[in-house]
Amino acid sequence: MSHRTTFTNGSSLAMLAVLVACGPPADLEVEEQAIRDISAQWSAFDEARDAAGVAGLFADDAVLVWEQWPPARGVEEIEAHIARAYLENPSGEGSFAPDRIDVGSAGDLAVEQGTYDGPAGEGRYITVHKKLGGEWNVIADMSVGTARSGNAPEWAVQSLEQWYQAYNGRDAEALADLYTRDARVGDAQGRAAIIGRFRNGWAEEDDRCTGSYDAFQLVGT
Incomplete structure (x- = not known):
């Protein structure tokens, strides 16, 4: 499992996802399935320990945020982070799965939410996808250990x-x-x-x- 690991420190973190819908309507079911296909492809790359394959799903200026590591920005840093994660988890233990995908009405921005489990524990992740040049790219990925949640203040x-x-x-x-x-x-x-x-x-x-x-x-x- 290469990402979406558990926070173990006591730092505070505010995390929110806001969907903005602008422009003409799109076929949201088709776009949602495209996001699910990307998530499945990521999982397949994980099983193959293919760090370059996972990094190739990201936009050039994307950001990856894991606990206790500095944020990785750009495809090169993201690939290095993922390769390091594979080395630290040689058994490949872990899995993840989306349980909610929301696509903006313009069909060019999507937020994927899901759960993961791995050597460090269980948690939730959020991945933001954006359509660039007609193709979906991951622009941000973040994971946190399971914690309380509630309505926005x-x-x-x-x-x-x-x-x-x-x-x-x-x-x-x-x-x-x-x-x-x-x-x-x-x-x-x-x-x-x-x-x-x-x-x-x-x-x-x-x-x-x-x-x-x-x-x-x-x-x-």
């Missing part, structure tokens, strides 16, 4: 509502106020760049967004 719900209100109201400055000063949105970093990115996007396409919290977990103490 009121402050988080309000923040999300403010984001949609500002976006659909075409208020780029109000949107930028919701980000930290050094935040990054796509290739834009910082308040001025974020404002420009949203305004340029609206000039190219007059879309509207809706969404809700798919999951909200507080892990650790």
Whole structure:
């Protein structure tokens, strides 16, 4: 098992998945099956101990986050992480399986959730997939040990509502106020760049967004 292992430290982690639906409708059943096929392919690569095969499922700028290891960014680092995991688990013990896949209505963004078990214990994982150049790519993968979960707190719900209100109201400055000063949105970093990115996007396409919290977990103490 190459990933989705158990957190053993006491650090705090806030994890949330937000699905944003913009643009024309897509055949969501077809796209969901495509994500399931990728998950099955990942599992097959794991069984074959094929680190390069797993890394090839990721986008060039993807990120992989496992406990007690620094985040791996990019295909080369991700492959090295996975190869190291294979060396540390020579028996290949472990498995994982998705139990929920949500695809945005535009059919180009999906969140896969599931469970895993391995030498370090059991837990849950979240994998974010994005369609790039017509092909699905993993852009982020994260796993945590099984922990309590619940509804999103009121402050988080309000923040999300403010984001949609500002976006659909075409208020780029109000949107930028919701980000930290050094935040990054796509290739834009910082308040001025974020404002420009949203305004340029609206000039190219007059879309509207809706969404809700798919999951909200507080892990650790």
